[in-house]
Amino acid sequence: MTSALDERTWRQRLQPLFSGFDLPLMLAVLVLAACGLTAMYSAGFDHGTRFVDHTRNMILAALILFGVAQVPPQRLMAFAVPLYTIGMVLLVATALFGVTRKGATRWLNIGVVIQPSEILKIATPLMLAWWFQRREGARRVRDFVGAALLLLAPAALIAKQPDLGTAILVFSAGFYVIFFAGLSWRLILPVVAIGATGLIALVLSEDSICQPGVDWKVLHEYQKNRVCTLLDPSKDPLGKGFHIIQGMIAIGSGGLWGKGFMKGTQTHLEFIPERTTDFIFAAYSEEFGLAGFLVLLFGFTFLILRGLAISFEAPTVFARLLAGAITLSFFTYAMVNMGMVSGILPVVGVPLPFVSYGGTAMVMLGLSLGMLMSIARSRRLMPS
Template structure:
């Protein structure tokens, strides 16, 4: 056995570690990483070590992707209940003993300061996928109700911190699991209709509702201000509306072909706030224009389509639901980030995957892609 192993080439020894890796998915990841590195080099070259740190975070995410891809989905399923329970307990502990910064209690000091809500981005869809796997072929209304409770519990705890951006991401990831599990359109359509009516009513009544002293009851003052700023950012162009207006100016000034790499005036004259994190898409669009934005959108679109193809061909209910939810989470991230930078959605602090700076976000990205690759590998190995 040892002599046989010794006669193997390095390629033969490494081959089992990479068997089943989805090459088209790797291609989409490489394209998005390239766009992210270009954007970060330009936007963050005078931000100390932002570019180097971003590249390091990408390498770390790649290592996490590779390691998680070696773990079969069945073993990931065994982590669902303990990880979800642990995450919820940390959220409760954060509410009771958390660290408060700028009016938000989102962090917990356990020797090091952590943000427990990040765990729920993976733990929630993992738990719900496990829940429906256990009820394969016999899911009833009560099972969907319980799934809703499992989803709303972390959502409510995170929204109360308050951290509406992360709460929306957790809610969307969990909702996609429930949707793919067979949630009836008869329940979805009325809720969607009510939401559309609410948005129209908000737009029409915005001038009245946004008057000083009007209490929205269900939202904090800063959340009300974000919605009102979205409806009319020009009302306070040097204050609350500054972020949105500068983002829109940068994107519009890029035109079709952009101003050129490292030539973005809005970016380098520091008119764009948070240009290496939440608003990096504005800096990217200014320099690479509509064509660059379409390349980025094409990369995300292909990543999402490929992820859905991998998920729908998965061998188990758990893998299909988890893979589908993780894939659609990329859609949520990209849509919310680009929407808020473009002035279509309120600013909620959601990073753009592969592009925005952030160590924790990149680690979660590597973990999510690793799970997708694990699902792809499990399908390929079963077909052998």
């Protein structure tokens, strides 16, 4: 009798912690986590402790998700200005006193070596959502100009390190907030048209601008090489084009059903570089084929659609903008990673959420999903 009462008491204590959790969102997360663990076991079982570490990182991300989900959105908003300020101060300190590795100054030694740009992946959309919440009902052109400056400052500092991949992720997350805040299509469409024109001109003039000695001015030499390699990887198949060619071979050889779990030849004969990190999508596609890709695509699509639904139902401007930005950030991660591995986009070092190995990336993933879950719970737990 006593044990039954004790069990009921513990259940009553724990129930408020789990109430309001969005089950469809959790289903999407579980599908993607299962794909990630399966791919990591195959690609990383002979790669030290990658699978064990990846599992540990997922558990840590789950704990962070659960913890952050307990924090109401209005309390999350209180972290916006301090977190953004700390991130910007650390970025400036990195530019002045940072640790340089392989020509890039991306790290800062403060007793432990950290990469401040990771903070801005979540601090930037958080800050911009706070910015527009403060201007609810009275948004003017200067408010969007101020938001643009808040976005361009961290993106420019990160791009200068240079770290183009992280700069793209930070910029896109902030841009999504500005877009959902009401940025006019009349301002967006001309930029899209100019970008499309530039891409067409780049493809048509590839033979002349990719010659040795041609200075692109706005890009570093290694960034120019990445773009030129993307345009024609066959020009250097054993050098700069090796990554792209091997990735495309692995994806294409998977066929409809794939070669089978742990039977990927490109993967296990080590033709695929960075097979547990940036290029794990190639290893996954080789072993599970189009069918496996469709499962992964379903997981990401369901996650994005559910996240947008949570955004539309959010009770405040801050929550709506933050949820929308976090959701579309998952789209950016997946699109850029799959695109670069497939030879559609330049290789910029963007991980595939839930699948790629990486402790910091997994922590940020748990933090982002925790905020999204917090917003979902705030709607469900509101008094009727």
